[in-house]
Amino acid sequence: MERLTEDCGYAMDISADGKYLFATYSGLGKKGIGQISIDERTCTVLMPGLNTLMVRVAADGNSILYLTASRGETTIYRQLWRAGKPFGQAQPAVRLPFAFRQAYAGNAYDFSKDLSTVVYARPGGHADLYLLSQK
Numbered sequence: 194m195e196r197l198t199e200d201c202g203y204a205m206d207i208s209a210d211g212k213y214l215f216a217t218y219s220g221l222g223k224k225g226i227g228q229i230s231i232d233e234r235t236c237t238v239l240m241p242g243l244n245t246l247m248v249r250v251a252a253d254g255n256s257i258l259y260l261t262a263s264r265g266e267t268t269i270y271r272q273l274w275r276a277g278k279p280f281g282q283a284q285p286a287v288r289l290p291f292a293f294r295q296a297y298a299g300n301a302y303d304f305s306k307d308l309s310t311v312v313y314a315r316p317g318g319h320a321d322l323y324l325l326s327q328k
Contacts, residue, residue: 246302
């Protein structure tokens with residue numbers, strides 16, 4: 194094992210070309226999404242200030258996905274990304290008509306790269322299952 198970089202959050206996913214790791218800073222006193230260049234061994238803050246625990250590379254390999262919750266709803270956003278740089282504004286990819294805690298005994302949620310599945314933990318000891326269909 195060898196160290197790539199320090200203080201760049203928790204790595205969550207890798208780019209389709211294998212050159213970048215995507216990380217979140219939650220729990221480190223900072224908020225946002227970071228990127229680690231494997232070749233250059235550098236850390237770049239891509240999206241500062243975001244309160245999210247997870248980042249995924251979308252199934253198409255051309256964007257990153259992250260989740261936020263506020264005011265009774267949860268939204269997974271898609272940020273276009275190419276060759277180490279985000280571009281354009283993040284767009285809502287999936288909206289759920291309810292909010293849930295992002296952290297509950299660790300990460301409390303996950304979603305698939307194609308956004309067909311979202312799972313989450315709810316502290317009430319009761320499980321909900323939702324089928325999301327893309328049209």
